[in-house]
Amino acid sequence: MTAYLAKRLLIGLATLVVASVVVFAVLEILPGDPARLMLGMNATEDAVLALRNELGLNQGIVMRYLTWTGGLLSLDFGRSYTYSVPVIELIRERSAVSLPLALIALALSTAIAIPVGVFSAARRGRPADTVAMGASQLGVAVPNFWFALLLVYVFAVWLRLVPAGGFPGWGAGLWPALKALILPAVALALPQAAILARVTRSALLDVLGEDFIRTARAKGLPRRTVLWRHALRNAMLPVVTIMGLQFAFLLAGTIIIENVFYLPGLGRLVFQAINQRDLIVVEGVVMLLVATVIVVNLLVDLSYAIVDPRLRHRT
């Protein structure tokens, strides 16, 4: 198993390195002069020159890349051009909103999806299954930001249960902060849950058709016991795979949803940075998100090794 994990870890690191090259290349090499791009067409030649110096653009490309990645390793993401603070500080501050939001949404969607998927698979073809799968079909088709708008309309505007947007900060107390995250988290979680529930159901139905399920039934175990003891764990392999892939979508979704609720998270940060052409910030945030996705996929591989004994004996 160590060999398997070591291999996955190496692959993860390699992917991270290649990803950093891609991000660097797209944002710093392709467009021509980043300084000009950041300052806009009307900037004076002197201002551009000064910024080029500040950004170290007069060095060679390889040198610049090494300086940048070296910085990333020591958590030095450079200095924001518009905010005039280190990017890492901006990221730290904004992650305090985005990370809890993504995690709450992930927990919520898993907590809804897996029971619904199991419930549906156990009642395959019966009315309860048809209703649940119809609802999930609808859920898959709903864009999360539109769902967010509807939630705001109903719960914030009509019922006035929660704020329509904004974030008081964790300093304002746990409850007010959580309250501001409830609607965004629900908006993110439900469409994801719809997908996950469908995956769970079909993975379970696949497993329920396997020969070893019949062996378990021939032992005298009732259908329900077989479902929980034998089918579910086998069905978890594809479900965990999809959850890993979904995490990337969840991050992307977070970025959009933050715009609906005016939450000061990484998503807002990156859009402001785009509008102000603050490439350093864009670069840092994108790299951070890519790294997160890669780490999550690594965790998925790790969970395989825990669940599946066949992997423990392989590289």
Place this chain on the structure above:
Amino acid sequence: MSNPAASAPASSGFLARAFRNRSFAIGFAVTAIVAAMALVSFFWTPYDVTKLIVADRMQPPSSAHWLGTDHFGRDMLSMIMVGARNSIAVALVAVGIGMGIGVPLGCWAAARGGIVDEVLMRFNDLVFAFPALLSAIMITAVFGPGSVNAIIAIGIFNIPVFARVSRAGALALWPREFILASRAAGKGKALITVEHILPNIANLLLVQGTIQFALGILAEAGLSYVGLGAQPPMPSWGRMLFDAQTRMIVAPYLAIVPGMAIVVTVLGLNLIGDGISDTLDPKLRRRP
């Protein structure tokens, strides 16, 4: 013992069987209506969407404007029709990019195996680490916003999806005896891929194609909502939602109409995909 009806190949009456499937029939009808609306919009829309009539702004649905008007007095139905064009075009081209590059890559990886396969799969992992939104953010940061960004970003994301599906399908076929027989008949890997592999994974690709098409519509809406996709004055469903956001309290239909358009289109495509896979699912067929 053989069961002709159950395992008939795609060429013999597949469509007829698909239409007997309720999901497929409903999905097909819905999608056809949306597509027809998009096509008609090239020749005719109830009102001109480029003309701003401030006097008519934010009118609720009426007999003159079936779906109401927006904050510039443009007819919502016309906007939806023209927006459908944009959504469909972006999603379709993105599927084309994904299939056009992903399928050959996946087939190549499956046929060659070994190091080629390993490198291609790692490349897949890499692309998977960039959700369409991140690619779009990067592209926009450099080239500025526009529909083409959305197409490229979604298209890039589709590549590994199709590569994976075609690779998995092809890998399952390569050890089959009919492929071995074909190899014993002296056919090369490229020829076998064209003659035997592709026709046998076409169904898988068709199902994945409808799924990615639906996801593409959703992603395009998301991108234009945050300003990374189609730019005004070009009407797009995502942008309409963005414009509706601040005016929702006064005119909720502004948000409901484009949202419903997205939901209905995506639902239609997903139903088609479900219908196709139901029709083809080997588990539902009786084994000979």
Place this chain on the structure above:
Amino acid sequence: MSLLEIEKLSLDIGTLPILKNVDLALEAGQVMGLVGESGSGKSMTALTIMQLLPEAARATGSVRFDGAELLSASEERMCALRGDDIGMVFQEPMTALNPLKTIGEQVAEGIRWHTGSNRKDAETLAQRMLERVGLPAERFPLSRYPHELSGGQRQRVVIAIACALKPKLLIADEPTTALDVVLQAQILDLLRDLVDENRMGLLLISHDLAVVTEMADRITILRNGEVMEAGDTAETLSAQVHPYTRQLAMASMHVPERTRMHRAVEAGPLLEVKGITRDYPVRRDSLFHRPRPFRAVDDVSFAMAPAQSVALVGRSGCGKSTLARIILALDKPTAGTISFRGDEITGRDQAALRPARRDMQVIFQDPYGSFDPRQKIERLVAEPLHLLDKRPTAGERRERVAAALHEVGLQPGDMDKYPHEFSGGQRQRLSIARAVITRPKLIVADEPVSALDVSIRAQILDLLADLNSRLGIAFLFITHDLTVARAITDEVMVMDEGRIVETGKTGDVLSSPQSAAARALVDAAPDLHRAIAHRMQEQG
């Protein structure tokens, strides 16, 4: 009162009738053989007793176990019976166990469920049961996972699960069909011992008349869901009153008529295999040490003359299929060379292989997997014509396909159909038509009749023998089944652990095998003649 009494059992799945008025009775300590070809409804009979039928199934009639009616029994009642009083063993051992649970958990689970005993007691009992089925604790601790066991070992685990609580009735549905003959003999011995020890009733379901005759006291012959004949095994099979019984028995013992042609010995052998070795890399389990590769084929050499019919016999996993693929140039050897008609073909590129491929064709085991389901027969059978230097015109192609179809007893009109429109036996004929269309000198046939019912198997063997003598095609038969070797080959080579351990005239090797591997194969091979004689003798 019998242990199991089935009366007038009829079964429909949807609108499709599966069983019609089936009667069957089984006493404690007795073995009942339920025999039939595919589609006869024998597995469905077993699932009806277990009440594990698909949802659309409707059964009428009566199935009484220990006097209690099962068809109307509640699900709770059935759960209490299954795994406790009635155990079941299935055909496919590779997939019959949950891959994520240890064998200890899987055997102990049923014990705990039925007896309510604690984990420790259940595991002790499970351990004892595993030892009983031939999996001693030193080599097979409870913590083993299924993927660490071979097919035969997994089948032993399944038997341990089924017999852990000493059931009164054991149902074994083709328990050895997926195993080679040596493993088959071992598993059958184990089942027989378990029956004797516990006075268990055994319902043995099989398509193989010889296996059933060796095992069963009584026999029920099923065809298309109806009982054709039932009775004492020895009597039924020696008298063969019912025509279908006779047909089955004849087909099981069928030996094609072969006109041995004495051809002038041509210059040199047709095929010459010299020192072929094939290693497969083994996955490494630690970063620091690379495991030795697995040697599937180990320094194999032999030669075949034109028009000769040779069998390559061995247990599953002995390397015979790998060797076949290397001969067909579908796989590359690690070392050694292969010459065909005097030309070395090893290491040649595809273009240079064309002349050899034209004269060397292949038939596979699975008649369902051998054809691309999306193409018509004409294209599929014509595929080897790709090897001709001159592309045939459409008309010539149809003509040649028609001729090939005629050669194997099919109609020219069949070329416009799709593969799914044919039965298993017909598909194997199509497979043969594809192999003979280029008029090859050699056909490599990898288990060509193993997947077929006995009556169809007999027809295909006739066809192959006919092609051998009439067209002078040499055949290399890869098989684990000695009856096939006996039926249609002159020479036999016995392969074991990658090596050829014995060669000789088929008759000589089968009557007096010299090597241990050959002896094991001969002893284990079920033989209907011998089984009937043995039964008659037992009964005096």
